[in-house]
Amino acid sequence: MHDPPRILAVDDTPENLEILRMRLEANGYEVVTAADGEEGLGKARDLTPDLILLDIMMPKLDGISAVRMLKQDLSLRSIPVILVTAKADTRDVVEGLDAGGDDYLTKPFEHQALLARVRSMLRQKALHDTVASQAVQLSDWNRSLEQTLAEQVIEIERMGRLRRFLPEQVADLILAAGNGDTLLQSHRREVTVVFCDLRGFTAFAETAEPEEVMAVLGEYHACLGEQIVRYEGTLERFVGDGIVVVFNDPLPCADHTERAVRMAAAMRDAIDEHSEQWRKRDHLLGFGIGIARGHATIGRIGFDQRADYAVIGTVSNHAARLCEEARPRQILVSQRVVGAVESLVESVAVGELTLKGFRRPMPAYEIVRWIGRPS
Known part of the structure; x- marks a missing residue:
């Protein structure tokens, strides 16, 4: 997790991006914006945000296709994605969640609902990062333990050879x-x-x-x-x-x-x-x-x-x-x-x-x- 958490907002409507940016920055988050799905994918790869707000209806690359590509990328799949859509687009929400989206938010944004979903997704991201870090640490410990055991076996063999002859x-x-x-x-x-x-x-x-x-x-x-x-x-x-x-x-x-x-x-x-x-x-x-x-x-x-x-x-x-x-x-x-x-x-x-x-x-x-x- 970045400090402060970094959020990528992807929407082809500048007004929506501005609203998201202002509300999130006011609550202490770092906000990066992208105007379409292709630009959003590029910035996701370059900046590895902690959360992505992704509009479903966009030119060039729509949000459902973008989230599908995000979840297929091993380096990006752990980043939670909140899909942003109009109230009437329930089929898009279902399809987006099936494609790998983690939550959804409807337009127009309700301020408290936006912040609640952002906090929830960031908690999940923090938990994932902690587990991933512990897994790496555990792997390092295992390698260290294997090396230590190998060294101890060698030392025991040396001790055995020496103690055959010496006090x-x-x-x-x-x-x-x-x-x-x-x-x-x-x-x-x-x-x-x-x-x-x-x-x-x-x-x-x-x-x-x-x-x-x-x-x-x-x-x-x-x-x-x-x-x-x-x-x-x-x-x-x-x-x-x-x-x-x-x-x-x-x-x-x-x-x-x-x-x-x-x-x-x-x-x-x-x-x-x-x-x-x-x-x-x-x-x-x-x-x-x-x-x-x-x-x-x-x-x-x-x-x-x-x-x-x-x-x-x-x-x-x-x-x-x-x-x-x-x-x-x-x-x-x-x-x-x-x-x-x-x-x-x-x-x-x-x-x-x-x-x-x-x-x-x-x-x-x-x-x-x-x-x-x-x-």
């Missing part, structure tokens, strides 16, 4: 930064890798019932998972009873080796409680850990339907081989690891170990306990 708080931080996919692309970085598994698990799995094996694995994974989340490690993979945790990727942290060693010590203490319960169930299971520090190539590997986060390099193998050598409750670490945390731990040199896949013996150390920084 929830780390995954949330990466997603909030908006660079989760970038951080999982292949790159090179120095990391600390923790490899841990159960001593005696193979023999246990060969003799125990499958349900019991899965129950023990569930308890074991839940126990260690709490510590991985607590120290904000990145879970690289499960390998049966083996678990690989990475620190300093995808989010860098300056104290990554400290975190790794502290987590390993906490894991050992947490597993002690389970070990006692397992012994009562006649499951002889120990727990060993190996930790190494070094550079690796890191990123997502796999294909469209299945992808994993992987740490590729000798540092992973080093941690795995140290874990193989570890006795129950023993934490074996590389020389670079002990060098990074020497003042924070009680450690013992265990000598040089011949590790599978390494050409020369590698020095190793046992972390007896975590001391921490002096207060």
Whole structure:
């Protein structure tokens, strides 16, 4: 709706147009006039009035033909039309209403009747405009909702990928930064890798019932998972009873080796409680850990339907081989690891170990306990 409402008056009699113009303008309406049906159609298309007063009997294009053409035009059909006719032309009124007219007014104009019909038609136009505006807004909302839902689906997929590897708080931080996919692309970085598994698990799995094996694995994974989340490690993979945790990727942290060693010590203490319960169930299971520090190539590997986060390099193998050598409750670490945390731990040199896949013996150390920084 225009403000003030715009009314188009179409009549081939100048006196009638003048009467309409004066009465309507006196009541605050904007009035535009046309002398015949063709001119009226043109001005309707150009000016999009809020209401049309249309005389039926006109040269060139009569009012009934004009209203029919107005209602066939999608851009004009919502404009209400009041047909103007003489009292005796009831057949014209019926035909005009059938053609699409919304109301009629007889000549000579009765002032109050004219204003009442104009107000009534303008209320209808305002209601139509409100509904049309709401429909457009609803359509925009639907498009926005569809886009939002699509973005949320993508975000959920990204969250799912990240939370397969990362503690929830780390995954949330990466997603909030908006660079989760970038951080999982292949790159090179120095990391600390923790490899841990159960001593005696193979023999246990060969003799125990499958349900019991899965129950023990569930308890074991839940126990260690709490510590991985607590120290904000990145879970690289499960390998049966083996678990690989990475620190300093995808989010860098300056104290990554400290975190790794502290987590390993906490894991050992947490597993002690389970070990006692397992012994009562006649499951002889120990727990060993190996930790190494070094550079690796890191990123997502796999294909469209299945992808994993992987740490590729000798540092992973080093941690795995140290874990193989570890006795129950023993934490074996590389020389670079002990060098990074020497003042924070009680450690013992265990000598040089011949590790599978390494050409020369590698020095190793046992972390007896975590001391921490002096207060």
